[in-house]
Amino acid sequence: MSLSVAVAGASGYAGGELLRLLAAHPEFTVTTVTAFQNAGQPLIALQPHLRSLSHLTLVETTPQNLAGHDVVFLALPHGKSGEITAALPDGTLVIDCGADHRLTSESDWAAFYGGEYFGAWTYGLPELLHADGSKHRDELVGATRIAVPGCNVTAISLGLAPGIQSGLLEGDDLVAVLAVGPSGAGKALKTNLLASEILGSASAYGVGGTHRHTPEIVQNLTLAGGTDVGISFTPMLVPMSRGILATSTAKLKPGVTAAQVREAFEAAYADEPFVHVLPAGEFPRTADTVGANTALVGIAVDEATRRVVTVTAIDNLVKGTAGAAIQSANIALGFAETTGLSTNGVAP
Numbered sequence: 001m002s003l004s005v006a007v008a009g010a011s012g013y014a015g016g017e018l019l020r021l022l023a024a025h026p027e028f029t030v031t032t033v034t035a036f037q038n039a040g041q042p043l044i045a046l047q048p049h050l051r052s053l054s055h056l057t058l059v060e061t062t063p064q065n066l067a068g069h070d071v072v073f074l075a076l077p078h079g080k081s082g083e084i085t086a087a088l089p090d091g092t093l094v095i096d097c098g099a100d101h102r103l104t105s106e107s108d109w110a111a112f113y114g115g116e117y118f119g120a121w122t123y124g125l126p127e128l129l130h131a132d133g134s135k136h137r138d139e140l141v142g143a144t145r146i147a148v149p150g151c152n153v154t155a156i157s158l159g160l161a162p163g164i165q166s167g168l169l170e171g172d173d174l175v176a177v178l179a180v181g182p183s184g185a186g187k188a189l190k191t192n193l194l195a196s197e198i199l200g201s202a203s204a205y206g207v208g209g210t211h212r213h214t215p216e217i218v219q220n221l222t223l224a225g226g227t228d229v230g231i232s233f234t235p236m237l238v239p240m241s242r243g244i245l246a247t248s249t250a251k252l253k254p255g256v257t258a259a260q261v262r263e264a265f266e267a268a269y270a271d272e273p274f275v276h277v278l279p280a281g282e283f284p285r286t287a288d289t290v291g292a293n294t295a296l297v298g299i300a301v302d303e304a305t306r307r308v309v310t311v312t313a314i315d316n317l318v319k320g321t322a323g324a325a326i327q328s329a330n331i332a333l334g335f336a337e338t339t340g341l342s343t344n345g346v347a348p
Ligand SMILES: NC(=O)C1=CN([C@@H]2O[C@H](COP(=O)(O)OP(=O)(O)OC[C@H]3O[C@@H](n4cnc5c(N)ncnc54)[C@H](OP(=O)(O)O)[C@@H]3O)[C@@H](O)[C@H]2O)C=CC1
Pocket: 008, 009, 010, 011, 012, 013, 014, 015, 034, 035, 036, 037, 038, 039, 061, 074, 075, 076, 077, 078, 080, 097, 098, 099, 149, 150, 151, 183, 184, 185, 186, 187, 188, 316, 317, 320, 321
C-alpha cells in the first residue's frame, strides 16, 4: 500500500521537482499540494510539465491541510516551515527543503538568517562522511524530521569531505567558486534573474563570506573531522537554468601525494549509488547531471601550489534538493535508497 504524501510549496521550483520525482515513486502517492498566493489554482496551471498530476488543486499551506499524511515534504521560503511543522504529529515524516532546521548553532542561524530558531533536524546528506569514517545515512534510518541541505553546500561538502576526513587536507584554508543556475533562487520574479539580465552574463553574489550557506559548509566539514574549518566561498550566476559546478580547493598536508588523495575519494564513494568519482584527468559537466540524482566529482592536484582541486557537478533541483529529499525519505522509511531516483540525466 502506498504512503500518502503532501507537498507544501508545490507551485515553486523545488516543489515542482519533488512532484516530478514523487509521481514516479512506487511507494508514494501525492494526495495534497499546497501553495501561498496560488492556492485555489489547478496544479497544472503552475506546473504544466506535470501532466500525470493534473487532477490536483493547490490548497493553502496550513497545518490542517498538511495533517493526516504519512509524509510531508516542505518546499517553502526560509522561516516558513518552523511553525507549520510544530503542529504536525511526531509520527509523520516531515522533510524540509528549506534552511530552517539545518544549522545546529543558534548563533549561526541568527547571524546568517535571523528570526525564530526552530532547532536542527537530522541532516539529509547520506553520503557525508563523519570523522570516524561512518556516513550520515546511519542517522537517517528511522528519522521523522529531516532537513535537506542547501544545494551549494551539497556540492562543496561532497567535493571536500573525503580529503578532510582522511586527514590529507588542511581544513582552514578552503576556497570554493561555483557556477550556479538561477533556478536555485526560486520562481519568484527577481530583476537580476530576468532572462534579459542573465543571458550572456556571469555575476558573483554572496561574496566575501556573506553567503548564508557558509556556516552550513563549516558545520559539515567539521563533522567530517576538520579542525578550524574556514572557507571562502563565492557563487556565480551563469546562464543555465539548472546546475551547479563547484570548484573547491584545499591545501595538501606536507608529504601528501596526489595518489593518496584520489584513493581517499575513490574509497569514500566506491559504494555510493549517487556520487561518482571520475577517472584521473576527467572533470564533470553540469549537463550530465540534469534531471539525475547524481553528483559527479573530478579530482586534480596542483603541485605548484600544493592544493587539491575538485570539481563537482550536481543538478541543484535534484541532488541539490528534491532528489536528496526523496533519497533521505527512502532511508528513513526503510525503502531501498535508490527507489524512485535515477543516475541518468537528460541530454542534450
Ligand atoms: N531552488 C533550488 O534549487 C533550491 C531550493 N531550496 C529550498 O526550497 C525552498 C523552496 O524554494 P524554491 O522552490 O526554489 O522557491 P520558489 O519561489 O520557486 O517557491 C516557493 C514556494 O513557497 C510558496 N510560498 C511563497 N511565500 C510563502 C509564504 N509566505 N508562506 C508559505 N508559502 C509561501 C510559494 O507559493 P506561491 O507560488 O503560491 O507563492 C511556492 O510554492 C526554499 O526554502 C529554498 O531555499 C533548497 C535547495 C535548492
